[in-house]
Amino acid sequence: MHWIDPDSLPEASGTVERFLLNPHGEVDGFVMTREATAIVVHTPPHLEEELTRHVKPGDCVSVHGVKPRGADLLAAVAVTTKDGRRIVDDGPDHAREHPHHAHRKMEVEGTVRLALFGPKGELRGALLADGTIMRIGPKEAEEIADLLVADSKLAVRGDGIETRFGRVIQAKEAGHEMAALKPLKHGKPGPKDKHDPKPEHGPKDKHKPKHEHDAHA
Template structure:
């Protein structure tokens, strides 16, 4: 069965409540109305950052994987009237603004508000109450699903990438905040599908 449901090719409109960033420092999505996860290719990152801010109402066009509140979009109509379209890898990226991404080793404690899924509906981490997203390999996210459930208080270790719009922890290990027993979340097997 194909992961994209043809019946769920759709448009949606809502308010951007949180940006999502990949472990390379590119925006690759946002949360719409607090629940829908909207993903776009990282090549659209600079254009989205230039035309969309948290709290804006946007209209998106894309496809939704089966059984998740996720949409992989190919067009975003920003509140300022700009339409941002996926023109293929690297076509939307402003190479003059590329920068070296600073990765800071940290450990943090937070409460999961939303499990995160990738553009095809695969589990890939969680969003914490403070707005930081935890990203990990699909296999690790599947094996550690109980750590990624809403309301779970976790302690995570890894490398943090952040900007003024979003922050992401590339998780190396995670534990329930109460038990202190860290479980590795290796990057081996990470499925970095082109978005």
């Protein structure tokens, strides 16, 4: 969003409650409270270092951003700190690499506090009442959208990371309780699914040489 002039956008202010993490363990936003209302603010991961250096939980900040349709989210283009420093999204550093965090198998069960979204408003997970951040892809999120609304019971198992900013789990299985977990489908087939032969393709493959010969005849 570096092409957008921040001053042309609406401004919202509030107190930073906590940072949010993406599946790589990078800070990609924060929860901001204003008059007892929680606002999810998305910031691009390449702003993590500058954002966490100048902003701390408990700070009052202002955000210039856009609100995607159908999502309780503010996608920040600029964040102004309590000291008046403006942190602006000038676009990603293409040479930047993901941080190297230790991953481990993790499972969690609890109550959803807030749904979490990508910068374009796509559903991408949930923040649980205990502070755990659960992330999944948008296609997987569509499968369990009813479990990602506030006050829903949610149990997940997957790949987890713990950082000084919190705990995030990339869910592989989900359900309303641990005893009812189901594997999440993926938007794209994995290598095994992509190349495994299927019985119904047998006849087509069997005559493939003939079709190729006809095509070049």
